[in-house]
Amino acid sequence: MEPSFNINRPPVSDDEIEKHKNFDALVAQFKKQSLKKARGDESWWKKKSVQYSTVILGVTVVCTVTYQSIQNQNRTQTALKSTNESITTPHTPNTKTKRSRPYVAPKISSINKKKTAYKVNNQKGARIEHTGSTKIDVPKGAFVDAAGAEIIGEVTLEYREFDHLPDIIGAGIPMRHDSAGKTYHLESAGMFEIAANKDGVPVSLKKDLPISVDLASYNKEDRFYQYYLDTVNRNWRYLGADKPVIERSSSLPSSVRAPEIDQTQLTRRTDSVTGRYNAALAKLPSPKKPHQPQKHRAGRPTFVLESSYQEFPELAAFKNVIFEVGPENENYDPALHEVTWSDIKISEGPVKGKNYILHLSYRSRHVKLLVYPVLKGSDYENARAEYEDRMADYNSKLRERNENEERLKAELERKKAELAAAAKRDAAERIAKLTNESRASTRNQMSASVQARRLFQVTNFGIYNSDHPHQLETRSALQPQFVDSETSQSIEPETIYVIDHRRKTVITANDPSRLELPATQTSDYSMCAVRGEDIYTCDKNTLRTVLNAGRTTFPLRKISGGVANMKDFRKTLEL
Amino acid sequence: MAINPHFHHSNEQLREELKIIEAAKRDPEHFAPLYNKYYKQIFNYVYQRMESRESAFDVTGQVFLKALTHLGRYEYKGVPFGSWLYRIAHNEVMQLFRSKKERRAINADISDLRFLCEETESPFFEEYIPALKQLILQLSSQDLQMVEMRFFEKRPFREIAEILEITEVNAKVRMYRIIEKLKKSLSKVKV
Numbered sequence: 128m129e130p131s132f133n134i135n136r137p138p139v140s141d142d143e144i145e146k147h148k149n150f151d152a153l154v155a156q157f158k159k160q161s162l163k164k165a166r167g168d169e170s171w172w173k174k175k176s177v178q179y180s181t182v183i184l185g186v187t188v189v190c191t192v193t194y195q196s197i198q199n200q201n202r203t204q205t206a207l208k209s210t211n212e213s214i215t216t217p218h219t220p221n222t223k224t225k226r227s228r229p230y231v232a233p234k235i236s237s238i239n240k241k242k243t244a245y246k247v248n249n250q251k252g253a254r255i256e257h258t259g260s261t262k263i264d265v266p267k268g269a270f271v272d273a274a275g276a277e278i279i280g281e282v283t284l285e286y287r288e289f290d291h292l293p294d295i296i297g298a299g300i301p302m303r304h305d306s307a308g309k310t311y312h313l314e315s316a317g318m319f320e321i322a323a324n325k326d327g328v329p330v331s332l333k334k335d336l337p338i339s340v341d342l343a344s345y346n347k348e349d350r351f352y353q354y355y356l357d358t359v360n361r362n363w364r365y366l367g368a369d370k371p372v373i374e375r376s377s378s379l380p381s382s383v384r385a386p387e388i389d390q391t392q393l394t395r396r397t398d399s400v401t402g403r404y405n406a407a408l409a410k411l412p413s414p415k416k417p418h419q420p421q422k423h424r425a426g427r428p429t430f431v432l433e434s435s436y437q438e439f440p441e442l443a444a445f446k447n448v449i450f451e452v453g454p455e456n457e458n459y460d461p462a463l464h465e466v467t468w469s470d471i472k473i474s475e476g477p478v479k480g481k482n483y484i485l486h487l488s489y490r491s492r493h494v495k496l497l498v499y500p501v502l503k504g505s506d507y508e509n510a511r512a513e514y515e516d517r518m519a520d521y522n523s524k525l526r527e528r529n530e531n532e533e534r535l536k537a538e539l540e541r542k543k544a545e546l547a548a549a550a551k552r553d554a555a556e557r558i559a560k561l562t563n564e565s566r567a568s569t570r571n572q573m574s575a576s577v578q579a580r581r582l583f584q585v586t587n588f589g590i591y592n593s594d595h596p597h598q599l600e601t602r603s604a605l606q607p608q609f610v611d612s613e614t615s616q617s618i619e620p621e622t623i624y625v626i627d628h629r630r631k632t633v634i635t636a637n638d639p640s641r642l643e644l645p646a647t648q649t650s651d652y653s654m655c656a657v658r659g660e661d662i663y664t665c666d667k668n669t670l671r672t673v674l675n676a677g678r679t680t681f682p683l684r685k686i687s688g689g690v691a692n693m694k695d696f697r698k699t700l701e702l
Numbered sequence: 703m704a705i706n707p708h709f710h711h712s713n714e715q716l717r718e719e720l721k722i723i724e725a726a727k728r729d730p731e732h733f734a735p736l737y738n739k740y741y742k743q744i745f746n747y748v749y750q751r752m753e754s755r756e757s758a759f760d761v762t763g764q765v766f767l768k769a770l771t772h773l774g775r776y777e778y779k780g781v782p783f784g785s786w787l788y789r790i791a792h793n794e795v796m797q798l799f800r801s802k803k804e805r806r807a808i809n810a811d812i813s814d815l816r817f818l819c820e821e822t823e824s825p826f827f828e829e830y831i832p833a834l835k836q837l838i839l840q841l842s843s844q845d846l847q848m849v850e851m852r853f854f855e856k857r858p859f860r861e862i863a864e865i866l867e868i869t870e871v872n873a874k875v876r877m878y879r880i881i882e883k884l885k886k887s888l889s890k891v892k893v
Contacts, residue, residue: 128802128805128806129839130805130806130807130808130839131753131805131806131807131808132807132808132810132835132838132839133807133808133809133810134810134811134812134815134831135811135812136809138746139745139746139749139755141742144741144742144745147745147759147762147763148737148738148741150733150734150737150738152763153733153737153763153766153767153770154730154731154733154770156767157730157767157770157771158730160767160771161771348713349713350713396823399823545820549820
């Protein structure tokens with residue numbers, strides 16, 4: 128069935144739409160449907176065989192899980208002697224082995240971001256611009272020694288930022304947060320570490336003189352909270368809601384030239400439209416104005432000629448036309464009418480269609496007279512009536528043509544205006560696109576194109592973070608195995624990072640035997656494992672295959688040569 | 703071209719929606735705010751594609767019933783709930799046309815056709831309308847869907863991608879190809 132095509136079909140009014148809305152009817156229908164479905168399934172579960180099978184299956188599952196749990200515990204007790212704390216164990220602060228492991232544990236030196244050192248005169252304070260975007264305001268007299276006395280002279284302020292997940296992994300910063308008995312994994316919108324020392328001896332901050340850090344962030348969402356990493360209690364401490372200040376840079380970065388209207392394309396389009404207009408104009412019929420018959424003036428001499436006047440169709444239009452001799456002819460002589468001329472010709476006169484030259488010849492005698500085509504009596508009356516009709520028709524056609532011409536012209540002007548407006552819009556869109564591209568590509572430089580600024584008040588040195596806590600459903604991997612995907616040899620990594628690409632967070636397992644995996648496949652995950660200076664990865668596709676199959680053997684690909692820098696590391700992690 | 707304003711939601715609005723959805727999963731009575739919010743949009747989407755007004759109302763009702771029935775399967779993906787409803791509506795109308803129970807309709811305003819011509823860099827004259835209609839009717843069902851959503855319903859590419867379950871880039875590439883096809887055909891049209 129071919130579809131129907133409607134132009135300008137009137138829409139349905141809001142009142143009519145409102146009349147058809149009936150939520151109560153919808154709910155009633157839904158409930159009826161659900162009841163019908165339930166009744167259809169009822170008999171199924173009442174069967175004794177089904178009930179008995181369910182019980183037996185349940186008992187089997189419980190026994191299996193208990194046995195596996197006992198096996199795991201035995202393995203863990205021997206492994207716990209030399210390994211780091213596993214975040215999958217219940218959080219028991221008194222465990223001796225946990226305290227011996229550093230809380231912030233960078234694994235690979237090449238990807239552990241270095242701090243930038245700034246010199247600050249404590250008596251003057253300072254305004255530091257880090258990478259041109261983050262601003263650090265140090266008030267006068269902020270630094271004190273262990274006894275609380277103001278430091279005199281220069282202090283070295285050390286600062287570094289962790290903009291992305293690879294920075295965080297590289298620095299060994301834990302992203303797990305326990306609160307009110309629940310475990311969260313943190314997604315960061317910006318993190319920094321700040322410290323200060325005087326000649327290598329750490330200093331503190333005076334109580335009522337915090338340092339302000341105006342952190343440049345590439346994330347402008349407002350769902351984040353501020354935290355401070357408490358390395359003593361080994362947890363993130365909640366500081367409060369984070370309210371970002373959105374950067375609204377409407378101007379292009381200075382490195383980007385503002386695109387102008389593409390005149391060439393605009394001209395080309397305009398010419399194309401004008402060409403079509405001219406073509407359409409040429410197709411319009413051009414009516415011809417009829418010739419007005421002239422009446423013979425009484426007393427004026429005339430010549431009657433026998434000719435079809437094929438050369439002059441305007442003469443052929445009139446019946447019985449005669450030629451009146453114009454008064455301007457000084458050489459006219461009435462005796463000319465008595466001569467039997469051997470040759471008589473008519474040619475076009477000075478005013479086309481109005482007068483003619485009459486050529487009279489006899490032997491060597493030639494006479495030229497300026498003559499006017501005229502009509503006499505009823506011939507004139509008839510010609511006149513016919514002329515009036517033709518004139519009316521001509522005027523009508525002329526009017527029609529003029530209207531069409533006006534319409535085409537108006538269409539042309541409108542089209543040209545639309546093309547100009549489109550070109551202007553296009554230029555504006557290109558500016559916006561360039562601005563966004565520039566922002567995206569220079570986010571590490573954090574210049575004038577940052578997305579937002581996050582304001583922190585630093586009262587203690589350490590690591591501050593703008594985070595969104597995610598409660599991830601995880602499950603323990605039963606006896607996970609790790610093998611080199613190329614050599615098939617077994618690997619015993621020291622630390623495993625399971626990266627959640629959608630939520631931009633990471634689950635860290637410092638004890639790989641207690642690996643926690645995502646319970647549901649609602650995101651993309653990849654894995655990174657570290658052993659010594661060796662790095663291994665399991666990419667998103669491979670990990671998805673393993674998780675979907677319910678397997679616990681993870682093929683890992685070794686990054687040969689390791690990673691030289693953060694750029695390589697990000698690429699390795701598919702981030 | 704004014705973009706349909708209903709799609710874009712702030713984070714706050716998305717969070718609010720999610721709360722309602724979670725509540726509705728437990729008790730269907732809580733579905734009312736979503737029903738009221740999206741009813742008109744879904745009806746307009748369906749009626750855009752159907753000849754009969756009454757049938758369009760029936761189909762709209764079916765869409766919401768299906769949504770309520772399968773709400774447990776709904777997964778939040780960072781986009782408005784409406785996207786999921788549009789997908790259900792899309793499948794419902796396609797099913798009707800496949801079973802030939804209803805006749806497919808295409809509805810456009812003159813300004814929509816003018817805009818379409820401009821995108822193909824062709825001038826628009828009213829004399830072109832019959833030829834333009836023919837060209838549109840000759841489009842494949844997929845291409846027609848794209849043209850309708852972009853030019854007649856004025857949806858942004860992101861929304862189109864969500865409804866058709868393709869990526870935004872894919873949606874733009876498809877649209878570009880359709881425009882090129884139409885441009886070629888329109889250049890051969892003589893008034």
